[in-house]
Amino acid sequence: MSQSPFDLDHDSAYEQWREQKLAKTPRTLDELVVEINNPLDLKPAEHKALLERCQRANMAIYVSRAGDNPSKDIPTNMGRSFGLHTLDHNPGADEDAITSLTVNEDAQHKEFIPYSNRPIAWHTDGYYNHPDRWIRGLLLHCVHPAQEGGENDLLDHEILYILIRDRNPAHIRALMTPDCMTIPAHVVAGEIRRPERSGPVFSVAVDGSLHMRFTQRSRNIHWREDAATTAAVECLNELLRTPSSWHVHAKLESGWGLISNNVLHTRSGFSDGEQPRLLYRARYYERMRVT
Numbered sequence: 001m002s003q004s005p006f007d008l009d010h011d012s013a014y015e016q017w018r019e020q021k022l023a024k025t026p027r028t029l030d031e032l033v034v035e036i037n038n039p040l041d042l043k044p045a046e047h048k049a050l051l052e053r054c055q056r057a058n059m060a061i062y063v064s065r066a067g068d069n070p071s072k073d074i075p076t077n078m079g080r081s082f083g084l085h086t087l088d089h090n091p092g093a094d095e096d097a098i099t100s101l102t103v104n105e106d107a108q109h110k111e112f113i114p115y116s117n118r119p120i121a122w123h124t125d126g127y128y129n130h131p132d133r134w135i136r137g138l139l140l141h142c143v144h145p146a147q148e149g150g151e152n153d154l155l156d157h158e159i160l161y162i163l164i165r166d167r168n169p170a171h172i173r174a175l176m177t178p179d180c181m182t183i184p185a186h187v188v189a190g191e192i193r194r195p196e197r198s199g200p201v202f203s204v205a206v207d208g209s210l211h212m213r214f215t216q217r218s219r220n221i222h223w224r225e226d227a228a229t230t231a232a233v234e235c236l237n238e239l240l241r242t243p244s245s246w247h248v249h250a251k252l253e254s255g256w257g258l259i260s261n262n263v264l265h266t267r268s269g270f271s272d273g274e275q276p277r278l279l280y281r282a283r284y285y286e287r288m289r290v291t
Helices: 011-024 044-057 073-081 157-167 169-175 227-241
Strands: 033-035 059-063 099-101 120-123 137-144 152-155 181-183 186-188 191-194 197-199 202-204 210-212 248-250 256-260 264-267 278-284
Touching (some): 033 044, 044 256, 073 137, 073 256, 157 169
16 A cells, blocks of 8 residues: 555655645535437447546546436446345345335335435445455436435545545544444344444555545444544544535436435435336446546
8 A cells, every 4th residue: 555645655646646635625515517429328428428537536427318217227237237136135235236225215215315215414325234244336316316315415435535635634644444333233122134334434456546434424323432433533524514526415306316426415305296216226336437
């Protein structure tokens, strides 16, 4: 990791990467949006345009003519087009590992906020997974939007890394400790459904890419109890809640989707009309293939 821009002892590599990253990262929603015709038959020019956004911002938003077509082949094909293949079979997902995000009050889903109409604070997906199953690629495809609300704020985690490191590199060091953030075990009727999971907020993958696991939830989370971690988390949360040109706000409409390297995102509360809000969520263990 000696030449990595994420090595706190290698400032020259960081400064070079930082300059390039800030110069190329989009600052408006329009810069992230690509219009495509048929997401089941992505054309080379459409793929190239989406790829260019993902290379710059770790994400892109596609606006397609699919409308409210409920085919799950859409997210599957879009993911495959960018090298995303290995889906996470999380407990709330459908049998095909694609998750139908809609209000669901059955016993399996009702205790989890993504299946309600409540807001969800800043997070990356799969922060409670084992390191072997960390989520590196994330795709959301909208079939039906909410009548009101259900919007997303988005932030490239690499930009947040820069903002934090520029404030104080010691904050990054604290957020990279192996036991920085712990999610307690999920226990139902005395049965452990998911064991306790500890890990860093920021880490560097084998391929040299930056990974982030984070949730802004205040319940059922334990932070390492030391002054350095407390200060780092306070800085992180301050930067998330402070509007900036790096924060992007969007509402996915029918036929629209987000493809990303599991960037930070939120969801506002919402209310349904005659058609319930329905998004498909695909979580992948790979990052997008952007080279």
